[in-house]
Amino acid sequence: REALIERERLWRMAPHIIWPLEFVLPQSNSPRPAWLVRLGLFLYDHLGGRKRLPATRTVALDRDTIGNGLKPGNPKAFVYSDCWVEDSRLVVLNARDAADRGTTVLTHTRLVSARRAGAGGGWIATIENDEGGRRDVHARALVNAAGPWVADVLGTVPDARRDRGVRLIKGSHIVVPRLYDGGHAFLLQNPDKRVVFAIPYQENFTLIGTTDEAWQGAPGRSTIDQGEIDYLLETVDRYFERPVVQDDIVWTYSGIRPLYDDHAADASAVTRDYVLDLDGDDDRAPMLSVFGGKITTYRKLAEHALQELARFFPAAGRAWTEDATLPGGDMPDADFGRYLATLTARYPAMPAALLRRLARAYGTRTDALLGGAKVED
Structure with missing residues (x-):
């Protein structure tokens, strides 16, 4: 449901x-x-x-x-x-939205290891970029949303709980x-x-x-x-x-x-629902691992994940994504056809296929992308 x-x-x-x-x-x-x-x-x-x-x-x-x-x-x-x-664009737009709101997004970066710093000390995570450069990042909580590699991330944490799997x-x-x-x-x-x-x-x-x-x-x-x-x-x-x-x-x-992993005998019968596993308490920095899930429920999964972590972040605000739009999605009545017609009227000399391609990828941010662009004779 x-x-x-x-x-x-x-x-x-x-x-x-x-x-x-x-x-x-x-x-x-x-x-x-x-x-x-x-x-x-x-x-x-x-x-x-x-x-x-x-x-x-x-x-x-x-x-x-x-x-x-x-x-x-x-x-x-x-x-x-x-x-x-368009699933690949959905990933990009979520990262873009997070960056617009102040998040640091690091691509081509992997987690090398993570350890709890001690009672009340949070996490110390070592990350590495694709050129081999390493640095430590300090965090109050760790969310393991590594998809197929969720078990590999658990393997980098010495005292992680490993009673669930994918x-x-x-x-x-x-x-x-x-x-x-x-x-x-x-x-x-x-x-x-x-x-x-x-x-x-x-x-x-x-x-x-x-x-x-x-x-x-x-x-x-x-x-x-x-x-x-x-x-x-x-x-x-x-x-x-x-x-x-x-x-x-x-x-x-x-x-x-x-x-x-719900131990179903048939691969096609394995549950597509997600499971959130919180490992942490007042004396151990929290790690939340995400098992399973699908695109349709990704927003709700994230909302539930933050609910699980809420007691560790008492100053956090309320859930807000239910009424939000992703970058480029702020179209009146969520009507793409109407927006495309308006865009076409602004750029009548642009090839229709190109305008549609840009509008599908960037939505209302297409205007900023095109700016004063003109078609040369």
């Missing part, structure tokens, strides 16, 4: 990098009865306090153009709405030439009860993913394997009219998700 509530809140915070996306859920090849799927979507619509996103609707794929590109089958499908986010899950995607027309996505149900998304990507392509594979190695660079490619291609073949073979794949990418 928390994730459902947060999706519209994040859309309002950053409408230039977050926007609504319709998902079509065909009932062909569905391992679940249609009534059960519809019940789940009813709860999806009503538990999250939906205000701006459209409600779920039922469509007949043999009569609605939204089904173009799919193989003939059970014509019933459900259409629900969620949000798309389970690393690899998710892979393929990108192929566009499979269908329209700006909607498909949620494809497989016989193993896992789902795969087909999402419009960069105008001319379709993004297919993701997989869920246990990752046994150390966190780091990952690549798609042949089994994952076969799985995703089989899903495409199961649903779409247009045949796709491995040679059609123009790009692949993979990532490692650090999920809280």
Whole structure:
């Protein structure tokens, strides 16, 4: 429920990098009865306090153009709405916002070690930049939000508690030439009860993913394997009219998700919720470790993290991010289309594709970026 509530809140915070996306859920090849799927979507619509996103609707794929590109089958499908986010920009905007508010942001810097300085003495953390330069940083609290490396950070602290852990899950995607027309996505149900998304990507392509594979190695660079490619291609073949073979794949990418280890037997069943573990008391400087989590709930996770640390910072103010916007997101009514139209009117000679690209990346800060820019003849 928390994730459902947060999706519209994040859309309002950053409408230039977050926007609504319709998902079509065909009932062909569905391992679940249609009534059960519809019940789940009813709860999806009503538990999250939906205000701006459209409600779920039922469509007949043999009569609605939204089904173009799919193989003939059970014509019933459900259409629900969620949000798309440019995740890399979300990271950058949060760092930019923190820096604007006085935070020191150090990129290309790693934690070498951390130790408690003694009763009431806080932390002494040794950090190192990419040129090998080291220095000590003193802090009252340490937040271990290292994602896949959360256990590695715990390993740098001599007296850290290590009774929780993460389970690393690899998710892979393929990108192929566009499979269908329209700006909607498909949620494809497989016989193993896992789902795969087909999402419009960069105008001319379709993004297919993701997989869920246990990752046994150390966190780091990952690549798609042949089994994952076969799985995703089989899903495409199961649903779409247009045949796709491995040679059609123009790009692949993979990532490692650090999920809280709840000891689930199936990698796809591991919880996506987050767990906060506070190690500290009045005599030991606090360290808060974050296990798991996902993009949709990142703001709420941070709010909960500060609640956990509140007793160590009695002068801290109240939570405020619920009504804040991220850099570039301060658009009237969170209306990106209206802002883009205004920007286009100010720079009529600028190529439309360029203006849209800049507006999507920088939002209302595009004006500062362009300044008095002009197009040369």
